[in-house]
Amino acid sequence: MAEATVIFFLQRLESLLLRETETFTGLEDQMKMVKGTIKEIGCFYVDRGNTEGDAAFSRWETELKNLFDDLDDHVDEFVIQMDQQQGSDRLGLIGCFRTELQKIESRLAETTHKMKELKNSSTTAGGMGEKSDIKEQSHGEEEVQTEVDSIASEAEKEENEGNREQSDGDKEGQTSVESSSVPFRLKYNSLPYYLRSCLMYCCIFPENYGIAKGRLIRLLVAEGLIQEKAGQIVEDVAEENINDLVSQGMLLVNDDLRDNGTKVTVFSPYRVFLRDSYITAHPDSDFSIPRKARRILTPDMTKVAQSLNNIQPRSLFLFGKQELSGENWLNFEGAKFLRVI
Amino acid sequence: MGDLIHLAYLGLKNNDINELPDRLGNLRALQSLDIRWCGDLTELSTEILKLVRLRHLKMFKSRNVSGMKLPGGVGTLGSLLTLTGVHAGGEIAGELRKLTQLRRLGVMDVAEENANELYASIMVMQGLLSLSLEAKHTFDQGHLVLRDSFSPPSILRKLRLEGLLEKTPNWLGSMESLTKLRLGFSHLSENPTLALQVLPNLEKLTLWHAYDGRQLGKDFCKAGGFPKLEVLIIASRVLEEWTELEEGALPRLKYLHFHNCLNLRMLPEGLQFVTTVEELVLLPLLDEHEERLKPDGGLENYKIRNIPKITFIPASVVASRFNERFSTPPTPATDKE
DSSP states (O other): OHHHHHHHHHHHHHHHHHHTTTTTTTOHHHHHHHHHHHHHHHHHHHHHTTOOOOHHHHHHHHHHHHHHHHHHHHHHHHHHHHHHOOTHHHHHHHHHHHHHHHHHHHHHHHHHHHHHHHHHHHHHHHTTOOHHHHHHHHHHHHHHHHHHHHHHHHHHHHHHHHHHHHHHHHHTTOOOHHHHTHHHHHHHHTSOHHHHHHHHHHTTSOTTOOEEHHHHHHHHHHHTOSOOOTTSOHHHHHHHHHHHHHHTTSEEEEOOSSSSSOEEEEOHHHHHHHTTSSOEEOOSSSOOOOTTOOEEEESOHHHHHGGGGGOOOSEEEEOSOOOOOTTGGGOSGGGGGOSBO | OTTOTTOOEEEOTTOOOOOOOTTGGGOTTOOEEEEETOTTOOBOOGGGGGOTTOOEEEEEBTTTTBOBBOOTTGGGOTTOOEEEEEEOTTTHHHHGGGOTTOSEEEEEEEOHHHHHHHHHHHHTOTTOOEEEEEETTGGGTOBOOOOTTOOOOTTOOEEEEESBOSSOOTTGGGOTTOOEEEEESOOBSSOTHHHHTTOTTOOEEEEESOBOOSEEOGGGSOTTOSTTOOEEEEEOSSOOEEOBOOTTSSTTOOEEEEESOTTOOBOOBTGGGOTTOOEEEEEEEOHHHHHHHOTTTOTTHHHHTTOSEEEEEEHHHHHHHHHHHHOSOOOOOOOOO
């Protein structure tokens, strides 16, 4: 799944560099290197195709995702700060950013190193490779394990909790949600990364909320979740993606014929395991918002305003009529990171 | 708001916002701006011209329904794909000529003085997929000015014409790509479906006070007419009866809706042959007509017997509800969508 993260980040970075040429003056070489490494990771995914990953692979992906989240934050923050500074203060900022980039670069290097090991392990696993190879490989794996142990165990814990919840549900009558979701999971796993992202994005919205197709297209484009295709307008690609998911029965078209426009919802079996795929918060009650939350839905802005102080959300969805009295409602630190309101 | 330099999408639809921030132009990443149904907003300042990445600008002024006034220079926004709810006056008609890349365009307050330039501009938009043209005061007999020399780009899929028309535009019957068409308040004296039923791809047709005939007959749709039509919505105060429908007409119709047809007292003989219909809606349904459509012994019941879902509100119920709410005698309601 990290494939989408990699490719969409690269796309966004390219357009950001185009948009903010001035801001990145003097950093061209460094940005070029970062881009080069990211491209390499992207190619790795292309070579791999849609094969299932083992445990080592998914640990690597978790790490990769964290790395990209950090990189994303750094880049966005740099642009914001540069926007507010003039003259010599900017030099200081550029210096800081350069140091951050160097840290990122070394993390990237580490990641690609592990990636190559994973690659070797998958190519040698099939046939009987040379002995020395195998030795090296197992050694490499151990190394990976210890380093990412903490992250992985956290992720596992979450997963286990999820399972527990599900089995609790089973006892209350719904027999084996898990087993019946297997074919859906298989089908989902066979999707190309851009369709998975599209489907996951749709899961952000409440279950019974039909998303107008036109709006969904514009949102997906704004969020940078559409693969670029030469000679095609992104909006058209987005529409193709949605139609594709509809024809596979993963998105349902809500045909209220009276209404103007088509609305879509996610076919519910897919929601079961996609619910938490994007870090999304729906603070209906006194829910605390995870620090890493990227998307926030709320019917009442005043309620969440307090808790938004420490996070850097990218999307903010406000449902229903809002009392946006005064200008305070957007007055939180992370607001400047917003891409969608 | 002006600090949100990463913002790409700003949806303010249905908010009580009366002005946009002075520094709107700082939102340099903005791609999509939706300010439909926003309070008192009537015009956009030149700040909008700084949003060079803008791809979709959706507008609609809810109070005194009319288009949003845009500053001169809008023609420089070369990334725009969607531009709806634009006021036709001022220099905009000429500016539009530069926006040849537009896919969706909606112009309001089309009038005599801006028509020539507007239509010349639209004719060069060769990628246009959706077009809406609205006159001023459409529900109060406002004329929609068209030009004989004008015909929209032939790849158009969605078209909406609002306002009084003297005749059915002669190009309408040759718009082969059209999938959706709405004629609003056209009050035509000749039946437009004579020309429309040949449209090979039309899926949805809304005739909203489009034709002022008391009677619809056999010629509304001949056998094989409207080959792909799934949704048909008719609103008319004048319509009294739809007499006949040929067998084989409307072969794909799924949804049939009569809205505000306050005088309709007969459904067509032959409706029973349109077996694809899933839902019939009658809002309102005259009480005596309801009597005749009733399952037990209703004279017209055989026409609708096979339709799975029928939705209606009897006229008497509508009237009493209206009285409850306003405790004054019912006056003809104005139709607004």
